Amino acid sequence: MKEILSTKNTMVKELKKLKIKKHREAQKRYLIEGFHLVEEAVKADAEIEWILCSRRGIEEWSEWVSTHEDERFLLVTEEILSSLSEVPTPQGMMAVVKMPNVETTLGYSGRWLLLDNVQDPGNVGTMIRTADAAGMTGVILGDGSADIYNTKVLRAMQGSNYHLPIFQLPLKTIVDQFKQHDVPVFGTELNKRAVSYQTLPSQKQYALIMGNEGKGVSAELLTMVDQSIYIPIIGEAESLNVAIAAGILMYHFLHNKIE
Known part of the structure; x- marks a missing residue:
């Protein structure tokens, strides 16, 4: 599993921008926080670029991580998760997800x-x-x-x-x-x-x-x-x-x- 240790890392700096709508739209991706949302995204086959986990998160959801771990997983510090999070206490897992290409044609029924x-x-x-x-x-x-x-x-x-x-x-x-x-x-x-x-x-x-x-x-x-x-x-x-x-x-x- 790749590891990032510094909040000054170029990738981390780019991910911080995703807190702002204009940057989300420019990059066509967004952040999700917490194990449940990451799990839902994986189940739905959402296009996930990265799954960021702290050591605490890996330990807490070790069974799930061991089953799903691949090249998308990144080991990061709690400090990095805190810098990206919008909640006081991050849960130990986040993901970077690409926005889907949504068709604008509706069936106009239902x-x-x-x-x-x-x-x-x-x-x-x-x-x-x-x-x-x-x-x-x-x-x-x-x-x-x-x-x-x-x-x-x-x-x-x-x-x-x-x-x-x-x-x-x-x-x-x-x-x-x-x-x-x-x-x-x-x-x-x-x-x-x-x-x-x-x-x-x-x-x-x-x-x-x-x-x-x-x-x-x-x-x-x-x-x-x-x-x-x-x-x-x-x-x-x-x-x-x-x-x-x-x-x-x-x-x-x-x-x-x-x-």
């Missing part, structure tokens, strides 16, 4: 989650993970939404980005295409034409738009949806967290499929 300017990385990651759990066809991130290769998004997704397609595309065009393919589009908003989600039956196919944490779905997109929907608030809370709301709606539309 069940889709659309995120309109959802900026919080934890919310974006949680919604993608929930979409995976609910058997959604895919997720589309519109302009302004958090980068899926942000380390906080990656941690919140817990590997779900390897299980379903995720696109980053302009939602106005996408919504129009869904409608042309007779896929109903729902937008979350409390307005005069909105109905409670409880009045709607399960859906074999649909596109669900979830909006910005503070502003909701954009007014322009709301004029394009087939139906605006809302989740009734029973208690005194002003609103629901967008990720919680998305989970409620995705499972509601799935209801008949899991009975």
